[in-house]
Amino acid sequence: MPLQTPPLRGLHDERGAKFTEFGGWDMPVEFDSIREEHAAVRDDVGIFDVSHMGEIHVTGPDATTLMGRLTSNDVTTLEVGDSQYATITDEEGIIIDDTVVYRLPDEGGEATYLFVPNAGNDEAMHERWIEYRNEWGLEATVDNQTDEYAMFALQGPEAAALASDVVAEPIDDLGRFEARSVTIEEIECWTARTGYTGEDGFEFLVPWMDAETVWSAFDCQPCGLGARDTLRLEAGYVLAGEDFDHESDPRTPYEAGIGFTVKLDTEFVGRDALERVKEEGVEEKLVGFRLIDRGVPRHGYDITNTEGRVVGTVTSGTMSPTLGAPIGLGYVPVEYAEPGTTLRVIVRGQPKKARVETTPFIDTV
Numbered sequence: 236m237p238l239q240t241p242p243l244r245g246l247h248d249e250r251g252a253k254f255t256e257f258g259g260w261d262m263p264v265e266f267d268s269i270r271e272e273h274a275a276v277r278d279d280v281g282i283f284d285v286s287h288m289g290e291i292h293v294t295g296p297d298a299t300t301l302m303g304r305l306t307s308n309d310v311t312t313l314e315v316g317d318s319q320y321a322t323i324t325d326e327e328g329i330i331i332d333d334t335v336v337y338r339l340p341d342e343g344g345e346a347t348y349l350f351v352p353n354a355g356n357d358e359a360m361h362e363r364w365i366e367y368r369n370e371w372g373l374e375a376t377v378d379n380q381t382d383e384y385a386m387f388a389l390q391g392p393e394a395a396a397l398a399s400d401v402v403a404e405p406i407d408d409l410g411r412f413e414a415r416s417v418t419i420e421e422i423e424c425w426t427a428r429t430g431y432t433g434e435d436g437f438e439f440l441v442p443w444m445d446a447e448t449v450w451s452a453f454d455c456q457p458c459g460l461g462a463r464d465t466l467r468l469e470a471g472y473v474l475a476g477e478d479f480d481h482e483s484d485p486r487t488p489y490e491a492g493i494g495f496t497v498k499l500d501t502e503f504v505g506r507d508a509l510e511r512v513k514e515e516g517v518e519e520k521l522v523g524f525r526l527i528d529r530g531v532p533r534h535g536y537d538i539t540n541t542e543g544r545v546v547g548t549v550t551s552g553t554m555s556p557t558l559g560a561p562i563g564l565g566y567v568p569v570e571y572a573e574p575g576t577t578l579r580v581i582v583r584g585q586p587k588k589a590r591v592e593t594t595p596f597i598d599t600v
Contacts, residue, residue: 241286242385242446250457257460258354258476260287265459272462273556276432280391281458284450289357290384290440291364292339294347295375301368302348306336307488307505309498310348313338318412318427322488322496323352323360324505328512329485331363332356333475333493335429337414349380349425349440353475357381367504385446389453390436390466398437401452402426406437411600419449431463433470433599465553468562471523471594477534478521478550478564487512490566492521492594520572521550523594525562530582532563537581538589546571549580555596562596563589 238261241247247254252263263284265272275281293302302310308321318337322330332352339347352360361379368375389398398406403418406426414427422445430436441449464474473479473493479486488494489512499510526532532552537545552563563580571578574593579586 239287241284242443243284243286243450246447246450247284247457252457252459255460258287258356260354262287263457263459265461266457269459269461269465270556272456272458273465275456276391276434276458276462276466277557278392279456280389280393280397281456281462282450282453283388283390283458283460283463284385285388285438285463286385286446287354288386289352289354289360289379289381290386291350291352291357291361292347292378292380293350293364293375294342294345296345297368297373298348298375299346301364301371301373301375301377302336302350303501304371304503305364305367306334306350307497307503307509308336309501310336310338311501315340316413316415318414318429320493320496322493323363324488324503324509325481326505326508328487328505328508329481330479330488330491331481332360333473333496335427337425337427339425340416356475383443385441385443385449387439387441387450387453388430388432388436389439389455390430390432390434390458392435394434394436397453397455409437420452422449424449431472432466433472433595433597434466435600465556468551468553468564469555469557469595469597470599471564471596473521473564474551484550486521486566487517489513490517490519490521516569518568519547519566520569521564521566522572523562523564523592523596524578524580524589525558525560525592525596526580526587526589528587530580530585530587531561532565532580532582532589538565538567539579539581539586540571541577541579543579543586546578557597562592564594567591
């Protein structure tokens with residue numbers, strides 16, 4: 236199948252971006268260099284095109300019930316303009332996807348939500364919501380609006396200052412995980428103070444046809460998915476398809492280190508299984524580690540104990556531009572998960588000394 240393209244594919248090409256396939260989309264991986272773009276976000280401000288992310292709109296009399304039964308967090312706590320991070324799990328408590336849920340202004344007096352599946356998962360999540368809505372006899376409208384919106388992420392310590400210059404309304408007072416409608420170049424955008432880099436910033440949902448106007452309003456370093464990956468890894472954020480995968484590496488939120496998204500006092504698909512997991516404990520945990528020896532850890536590399544026995548697997552790894560050191564995430568048995576534990580990572584056939592560290596690897600907002 237041909238790759239899907241973001242609305243600014245041509246503009247990015249003119250800017251000299253290099254592209255990669257991600258989740259069925261043809262996305263910019265870097266514009267200048269990963270290191271330069273990474274530094275811009277850590278030290279100043281940069282902007283990412285993340286239009287490959289999905290957007291599913293849910294409204295109607297039973298919208299809150301439907302959202303609550305299909306996400307692991309508690310949507311009943313959301314007021315208009317709030318958002319929350321959550322997981323979507325199967326009956327066994329295995330993560331299908333992770334997502335951010337936004338409480339939008341009510342429509343026709345009914346609660347309205349937008350949730351953001353990962354790239355390539357929008358159709359599957361749309362079908363899942365429809366299937367369960369029908370099975371449970373709920374009254375809710377579920378629309379896949381992925382093709383209607385572009386999505387940009389403005390990130391960095393100077394993001395608020397730049398946003399204040401560009402956005403027509405005051406935006407400094409927007410709190411973390413709060414959202415509202417704002418105007419940029421006379422275009423209405425839904426904006427949340429969220430991001431995936433560990434820095435302050437905003438994510439903008441923009442009408443597809445107005446993407447170029449809004450993107451061009453921000454005069455800062457354009458950044459690709461390469462820098463997004465190094466930034467999120469320094470912040471210790473998990474990546475769907477890398478740090479968990481429903482088919483190839485099934486994990487519960489408790490194993491993946493995102494158990495805080497699970498609210499067991501609510502009723503959702505997978506809740507009973509996750510209650511058992513919490514009571515019994517997990518056998519493996521996702522941990523952060525830093526290589527002491529030279530080498531770069533990569534997805535799929537073996538992790539061994541000091542005696543050379545394979546005990547785990549690297550899920551994500553990189554050379555941290557900020558720390559100047561190789562870092563990664565991986566699953567190990569709980570007895571090896573304590574910070575300070577010495578392990579080995581097999582890099583190109585050679586065991587490299589590694590130390591378990593608490594994440595995030597850097598200070599984050």
